[in-house]
Amino acid sequence: MYFALTDEQRALGVTVRDYLEDRFDLKAVRAVFEDAEGNGHPAELWKAVGDQGWAAVLVPEEHGGLGLGLVDAQVVARAFGAGVVPGPWLPTVLAGEAVRLAGSDEQKASLLPRVAAGSLVATVALRGPAGRYDPSGVQVSADSSGRLTGSALPVEYAEVADAVVVAATEPAGGAEPAGGAEPAGGAEPEREVGLYLVDPRSPGVTVSRLDSYDGTVRTASVVLDGVGAERLPGSSTAVLTELFDRAAVLTAADLVGLARQALSRTVAYDTDRVQFGRPVGSFQALKHHLADLHVAVTMAEHAVLYAAHALDVGLADRRLAVAVAKSKAGDTAREVTATMIQYHGGIGYTWEHDSHFFYKRAKREVYSYGDPIQHRERVAALTIDTPTTSG
């Protein structure tokens, strides 16, 4: 039994955290946050992502990557969450995963080395306005010749992306006669979904910045009007579901990273802040709540680690594990970041204090790739409707 990070995985986390501490601290985050017109994509940070191989974690070695798993990737995601770091790391990694899972050999050979090197910024557009983060939420459709029409939002860093992986519903029989049918495992899905590579500079693509309270990243809407696209031949509804699960785990990792950091900062502040002649952290009203949050963050960390491992090795309960991790991380991060503001008192509600970076980033991510309600419903379906009796 070994339920923990390896020394190498720990070292990776230390490397990312050390870099951020030295070169991209909260002052740098603030500069991005307050530069509302800027693209939110600091060049020096992205160069480090490429140089250090942080975007290469999930890329197979044959394509110039590190060939590691989600357990390793979640180490990076946690560190980025802890630093409320801007930049297109997550969407680029997810686009790489789409290509790795469903791309042709040529597509892999063309795109994955550039993902690994950080020379390509990519993103994913998998869900339409007000849709769910599952195949039913797709609001782009492909016609029989593979042209895409519809819209997706929020799409992270679409403005600076060189490539967008778009999910689109397909006419019965598939958009392209070639490619082959992907049996999704028995039951006939209501509609098949495919994944397509889109060049955002193609005619018919409109990318519009979305004004968002979370200034730690930039998001946009992507509207497609008969846009030519390249299908990922191995894509299917099942692959999209797998991609959503991977996105959910990495988002949960970002959430637990930022929740842990928000908790540590709150504990540090309440240890020093004196009112009524004593540190406010000595009052049990705060202590007991902070202790509960420590338990919650610890459990969320375990859940993310387990879910990442479950997807890496294909454990039977991986879908349940993902739903547990994302709902737990979301609920926990929301409460911890709200508490961060509350337990900093008046200063915590000011613009000049950093608490709102954590709160706002958490607020976005709680709802990204399935909110706690959606994931709990998934848990219910997996445990109530199909009881996995332990006896």
Added chain:
Amino acid sequence: MDLSFTPEEERFRAELRTWLADSIPPRWRSRSFWSALGEAEAFELRRDWERRKYDAGFAGISWPREYGGRGGTSGMQAIYDEETQRAGAPHTVNALGLAFLAPTVMAIGTDEQKRDIIAPMLRNEVIWCQGFSEPGAGSDLAALRTCGVQDGDEFVVNGQKVWTTNAVYADRIFALVRTEPGSRRHNGISMLLIDMHSDGVEARPLRQMSGASEFGEVFFTDVRVKATDCLGGVGNGWATAMRLLSFERGASGIAQYTAFRRQFDEIVAVAGTFGRTGDPVLRQQLASRIVELECLRYHSMHVLTQVERGEELGAGSSLTKLQWSETHQDLWETFDDLLGPEATLTRPRPDTDLQAMHHEAMWSRSVTIWGGSSQVQRNIVAERVLGLPR
């Protein structure tokens, strides 16, 4: 990450599973079987089964062979915790002795104590109870007042213990006694090993809110205890007690997870009976219970990893306790919510007997109190893990 057990551990699991399947009659798996028995009868049945378990070589899994244990790994102990729960095995009748006293005796007992205490406990010839809490010393254990006055090579003990599990069945009690007259707080305390059949010991059952009497109170009136029946040295009782309680860290939470996961399925079955499994609000609640239960399972694997690597868990065991006890309580509140106006009825329908489940729901109110209340655990986490000021 490697969540597998060794081949040797998996062989142990297979062997244990076979023995459990053979030794536990199917009707024992039903709650109503146990609730229909009288408490004393149930106790004897459990005691007898546990004796057979010892004979089959499944007692003291990770204890050294020299003490009659199996000499197994901590992984085997975790497997044992899981498999016995999964099989619906009877709960041990010697819980506090096995979990706390025995490892302490192995660590710091005299040779005579090791010989006289451990093997008879493992064979259930001697049932132990723990005498820590007193009417004035619950969460504040150092306020204890039971006193022992030295008289030659004996102590004369007077006082009262309360909330003592198995008080009326126990043969011996490991009790914290103030042996230095006038001493205060953590000083001047000794851990005495007292024969419950001695003159001057009286054990009375206490009826719990559930109606059962699993615990009781113990009165000492001029009870004479040999000075050699002191564990860890005279006046050293507080350190001995802390050492003893530290063995709780062996409890990773896997036993609780396995038991509560079965309870979840029982509750879902009741929800099905009442046509409530489609209720979206109830589904969210039930899913929340699973989320916390699964987190407990992951956590128990994490704890087992730490134990296998010889890491100190220390105050971390307070996290485990908070996670399992609060989750257990929430689980049974969900049971109430699904029953609604029927929540207090033992037979909401002629064909539905929920008495045993209600008993478990009542019991859930106790788990956040005993073994260090949730409030005490939160103090520990806040001060010793997070480092918040006292």
